[in-house]
Amino acid sequence: MGYFFFNVVRWGSYFDDYWYSLKSNLVEFPIHIIIVYINVYYLIPKFILRKKYWNYMFSLAIMLVSVYLVRTGLNYLLVTKDIWPEAEDPAKFLELNHIIAVVLGELYVIGFVTAIKLVIDWTIEKQRNEDLAKLQMSTELKYLRTQIQPHFFFNTLNNLYALTLKKSDNALRLIIKLSDMMQYILYEVKSSKASLLKEINHINNFIDIERLRFDDRVDAEMDITGGIEDICVPPLLFLSFVENCFKHGMKENDQLKIKMSFDVLNNGYLEFTLINNFNPKATEYIASGIGNENAKRRLKLLFSNNFVLESKVEGNTYKLFLKIPVQ
Structure with missing residues (x-):
């Protein structure tokens, strides 16, 4: 929610159109959430943790292509007929620069949230390992005392x-x-x-x-x-x-x-x-x-x-x- 409102204010200020910013973020944020959860809870465990890196890259590329098509189509139907309002010149559907901009934006979101998740998981795992080490030491000490x-x-x-x-x-x-x-x-x-x-x-x-x-x-x-x-x-x-x-x-x-x-x-x-x-x-x-x-x-x-x-x-x-x- 914090990231959502930050984005609404950020792009609303940029375009001087907060209503447009709210509508576009309402369309795009569910897509962000879906792809982030797919990446964190499916792609990484299925491919990265099993060292299937090429499979991960291929799956991620397919997902990004799908995101581009869905996101652009929904924005066109629900928000604005201008496919890329941030650009100085009008952009067309499937234009290379527009594809790159959308993909980089999604990679930014995926990387940002995945990093947070990995840090949280690392902290929990570190604490768990420390607790296990303490338990093991305590158990061994009790055994040695007996x-x-x-x-x-x-x-x-x-x-x-x-x-x-x-x-x-x-x-x-x-x-x-x-x-x-x-x-x-x-x-x-x-x-x-x-x-x-x-x-x-x-x-x-x-x-x-x-x-x-x-x-x-x-x-x-x-x-x-x-x-x-x-x-x-x-x-x-x-x-x-x-x-x-x-x-x-x-x-x-x-x-x-x-x-x-x-x-x-x-x-x-x-x-x-x-x-x-x-x-x-x-x-x-x-x-x-x-x-x-x-x-x-x-x-x-x-x-x-x-x-x-x-x-x-x-x-x-x-x-x-x-x-x-x-x-």
């Missing part, structure tokens, strides 16, 4: 069964700790970010459970530097590293020593350091870097290349360093 602790829960339940058979007082403590962990994982961890304070409490619960499992053969220290109250981090990320200490570093009848630190920097980054002794016979542990592939994949999804993850083995000691941006 891989973190299944064997831990099975081992803990087996240990709980053994403590129950012995009628040990530690069974009740283990149930409470396990309940706290399961409540955190099932009900509190629902997004890609979690409170660092809660994550640290979760790690402490995990270590307390392992102490019960291994009869206090676990010596764990934790240092915290900087304010952690308002810091958010990927959920269960650090726990996967701590869990691997027990999975690969625990020797029979020996003590496991773990030292970890959280350092919140003023530049918006968090540094996490983990040092523990490990079993040199655990070749899988050395080859896989304590199975950090899950964590690397999560970090890549969340931070792209804006993180540092380094690990190395020195003698019987494993060292891990992680630096991530935090909110």
Whole structure:
């Protein structure tokens, strides 16, 4: 409607005859609409999207020829006997210059509206792809998080069964700790970010459970530097590293020593350091870097290349360093 009234005013001002301009546009605009919709919803999907360019050019040429005949005939019958009033000299039907003028005008309309449609479609498709990428990332993150602790829960339940058979007082403590962990994982961890304070409490619960499992053969220290109250981090990320200490570093009848630190920097980054002794016979542990592939994949999804993850083995000691941006 805006384009219609613009055209009426434009040519009415040009000819100083707004009634003629209104009548001619009432004739021509339905033709514009028809050919634009045919081009956008039929010719482009049928030929351009299938790379049949010559078929498209031929179909477009046929349509333009038909438009010239229909438009000129209707204008002659309904509007004016002057076929081309814009021209200085009177024009005749099927005159080359008149054909070129009409065809160029229709190509202008087709190109103008098709460009608008393609931009709108591109914007919608771009948003759809972004939404799909976010959904895919969210789904993959949820899947990766489900891989973190299944064997831990099975081992803990087996240990709980053994403590129950012995009628040990530690069974009740283990149930409470396990309940706290399961409540955190099932009900509190629902997004890609979690409170660092809660994550640290979760790690402490995990270590307390392992102490019960291994009869206090676990010596764990934790240092915290900087304010952690308002810091958010990927959920269960650090726990996967701590869990691997027990999975690969625990020797029979020996003590496991773990030292970890959280350092919140003023530049918006968090540094996490983990040092523990490990079993040199655990070749899988050395080859896989304590199975950090899950964590690397999560970090890549969340931070792209804006993180540092380094690990190395020195003698019987494993060292891990992680630096991530935090909110």
